[in-house]
Amino acid sequence: MSSFFKKMKGGSQSPPGVGFSEIAWSWVGAFLGITPVALLQYNFFSDGDLVFLIGSFGASAVLIYGAVRSPLAQPRNLVGGHVISAVIGVAAWQVLGSAPWLAAAFAVATAIAAMHATKTLHPPGGATALIAVIGSEKIHSLGFLYVLFPVLTGVVIMLTVALFVNNIAGSRKYPEFWW
Amino acid sequence: MKFSALNECRQTISDEDIVVAMKKIPGYLDITPSDFMEIYRVAYDHALHRLKHAITAEQIMTRQVITVPETTPLAEVVRLLADHDISGMPVIRPDRTIAGVISEKDFLSKMGGGKSPSFMHVILQCIAHTGCIAADVRDLTAADIMSSPAVNIPGTTPLFEVAEIMDRHNINRVPVIDAAGLLAGIVARSDLIQTMC
Numbered sequence: 409m410s411s412f413f414k415k416m417k418g419g420s421q422s423p424p425g426v427g428f429s430e431i432a433w434s435w436v437g438a439f440l441g442i443t444p445v446a447l448l449q450y451n452f453f454s455d456g457d458l459v460f461l462i463g464s465f466g467a468s469a470v471l472i473y474g475a476v477r478s479p480l481a482q483p484r485n486l487v488g489g490h491v492i493s494a495v496i497g498v499a500a501w502q503v504l505g506s507a508p509w510l511a512a513a514f515a516v517a518t519a520i521a522a523m524h525a526t527k528t529l530h531p532p533g534g535a536t537a538l539i540a541v542i543g544s545e546k547i548h549s550l551g552f553l554y555v556l557f558p559v560l561t562g563v564v565i566m567l568t569v570a571l572f573v574n575n576i577a578g579s580r581k582y583p584e585f586w587w
Numbered sequence: 588m589k590f591s592a593l594n595e596c597r598q599t600i601s602d603e604d605i606v607v608a609m610k611k612i613p614g615y616l617d618i619t620p621s622d623f624m625e626i627y628r629v630a631y632d633h634a635l636h637r638l639k640h641a642i643t644a645e646q647i648m649t650r651q652v653i654t655v656p657e658t659t660p661l662a663e664v665v666r667l668l669a670d671h672d673i674s675g676m677p678v679i680r681p682d683r684t685i686a687g688v689i690s691e692k693d694f695l696s697k698m699g700g701g702k703s704p705s706f707m708h709v710i711l712q713c714i715a716h717t718g719c720i721a722a723d724v725r726d727l728t729a730a731d732i733m734s735s736p737a738v739n740i741p742g743t744t745p746l747f748e749v750a751e752i753m754d755r756h757n758i759n760r761v762p763v764i765d766a767a768g769l770l771a772g773i774v775a776r777s778d779l780i781q782t783m784c
Contacts (some may be wrong), residue, residue: 421621423606423618429613479618579613
């Protein structure tokens with residue numbers, strides 16, 4: 409029991425912070441990455457039933473523009489994590505939608521498990537799965553199209569921007585691995 | 588040849604070293620210093636294990652071994668050792684099995700060095716007895732003073748084990764035998780040092 413509480417003490421050192429150029433590149437990357445997806449959402453398809461921008465993209469931006477070297481930020485994880493989680497989220501809503509609390513919990517938990525099992529763990533994937541359950545009527549009515557719009561479309565755009573921006577930066581290299 | 592010293596090496600890396608390294612590497616590293624320490628520790632052990640087993644006795648042994656038969660007079664043994672600038676060699680039977688090893692140490696102990704013979708012990712003996720006892724040695728043969736049975740190892744013995752065997756038996760060379768038990772080569776301390784450094 410004492411070892412159980414001992415674990416909560418931490419005891420390890422926190423990692424060092426990053427320099428100014430790293431902060432600047434993170435800002436530039438995220439700005440350029442979110443811009444095209446947001447333009448699709450607000451300027452090109454604003455009157456339609458389509459959704460392009462979802463909250464989990466903000467989380468992906470943290471990883472692919474802010475923690476470029478992280479295994480969680482690599483293309484396999486970015487694309488695989490979102491797509492797999494989107495499928496699971498939509499399925500959870502369609503099967504368990506009558507009990508939204510269960511659909512929400514099941515979607516996130518299953519998404520994490522599936523991402524782990526497929527070596528595609530990408531934290532924003534949990535949000536993508538959750539959004540499929542708690543999203544607007546617009547999202548619900550998309551059905552499995554949700555996997556293509558907004559999820560895959562936005563992910564491919566953000567990945568493309570990451571490949572450009574992160575490799576222009578002299579101190580960065582992206583990706584560490586593709587698959 | 589103390590591998591325990593190597594085992595302690597990895598303890599010498601500190602949290603501070605890791606933090607300094609993480610600061611030097613540009614970009615955000617998605618690990619904590621203790622993550623790295625854990626990876627490092629396991630990787631170090633793995634590397635150590637790999638290195639310890641990577642090289643075997645037969646890869647570094649001398650194959651052209653200078654040997655003598657058991658009946659060789661000690662005068663002849665001494666000349667061979669001197670001519671080849673070595674301090675010991677295997678004594679073999681006609682079928683190339685090893686009867687023993689004869690080295691400086693055997694001479695020293697025969698000449699009054701006692702149980703842990705050294706050159707200085709012999710000098711001491713000379714001074715104390717006003718005369719040296721090398722004369723005894725003239726009529727003897729290799730078999731009379733060699734260390735027997737000799738410690739030997741198969742060719743597949745990993746290097747770190749060879750080092751431990753030399754250390755444990757306090758010997759400077761160890762004959763290598765083949766599957767049939769015949770002399771195949773010899774590993775000397777100097778071979779180990781050349782390989783390690």
